[in-house]
Amino acid sequence: MNQSNSFSRRRWMAGAFGIACFTTRGLFADYLFPSPSMTEGPFYPDKMPLDQDNDLIIIGDSLTPAVGEITHLTGRVLSTSGEPIRNATVEIWQCDANAVYLHTADSRTKQSQQDKNFQGFGRFETASTGEYRFRTIKPVPYPGRPAGHIHAKVKVGGxxxxxxxxxxxxxxxxxxxxxxxxxxxxxxxxxxxxxxxPVPGSKIGELAASFDFVIGRTPDDRNFPSTRRAPR
Known part of the structure; x- marks a missing residue:
């Protein structure tokens, strides 16, 4: 986990308990704040692509890459205590560089502008280190959504x-x-x-992004994390 990402996730208790956090071994010291839950949005794929691997730039055996700034998205799936979560499935989906999602409600009227070489959706299952990786494009704004964004889901035990x-x-x-x-x-x-x-030394202007998913609880805990859904 990169240090800045790790540090930004730490919330220390204030007031009367503040001193205990720094003086009592193990008390809150390794707590990572869970990743905020956000709206899924309307464009989770309604028809899954045949190619669902972690490389969204190339579809199948095609030699033509997707349009956009190639981005290597990596990170880990962690518990709030910082332990890696294995066998977690990370899914990402986003619009292409022309602002078209892999969803018939969006692409049906935008077929002429859709990048047919962009996979639009991908999956990756973590190993014992909790690490995941994708090759995709830097997210771009979408009409009504001025911030470029990548949607993500994490599943554990299905x-x-x-x-x-x-x-x-x-x-x-x-x-x-x-x-x-x-x-x-x-x-x-x-x-x-x-x-x-920017990826140092890349001749095609590749980018790198690191993002850790911190899960409050998993199915193994027999409980699920509370969710705070953003308005749709």
Whole structure:
């Protein structure tokens, strides 16, 4: 986990309990604040593509890549104590560089502008390290959504434990995006924001983004995380 991402997730208790947090070994010291739950939105694929792997840039055996700024999205699925969660399925979906989703309600009227080389949806299952990785494009704004964003779900044991969105840090549209603002306070918004930075030495302008999903509880706990749904 990168240090800035880890640090931004930590909330220390204040007031009378503040001293205990720093002096009592293990007391709250390793607590990571759960990733905020956000609206799924209307465009989770209604017809799944045949290719559902973690490379959204290339479909099947095609030699033509998708249009957009290629981004390597990586991170881990973690518990609030910082333990990696294995066998978690991470799903992402987003519109293409022309602002078209892989959903018939959106693409039906935009067939001429849809990037047919963009997969639009992908899956990855974590191993013992909890790590996941995708190759996709930097998210772009969508009509009515001024902030570029990537939708994401995390499933454990076949059960959905988190639905959220990933936003580009510093993007101009964030301040005008109602869903981004509805994530909560400054810390909550930080938890759904990632840096998209140039990959050193890349000759085609690739970007890298790191984002950790922190799950409050998993099916193994016999409970599920409470959700705070943003308005649709």
């Amino acid at each position: 059960r959905e434990v988190l639905t959220t969105q990933i936003f580009v840090r510093g993007a101009e549209g964030n301040a005008r995006d109602g869903i981004y603002r509805s994530a909560g306070d400054v810390i909550d918004r930080e938890l759904v924001t990632a840096d998209f930075t």
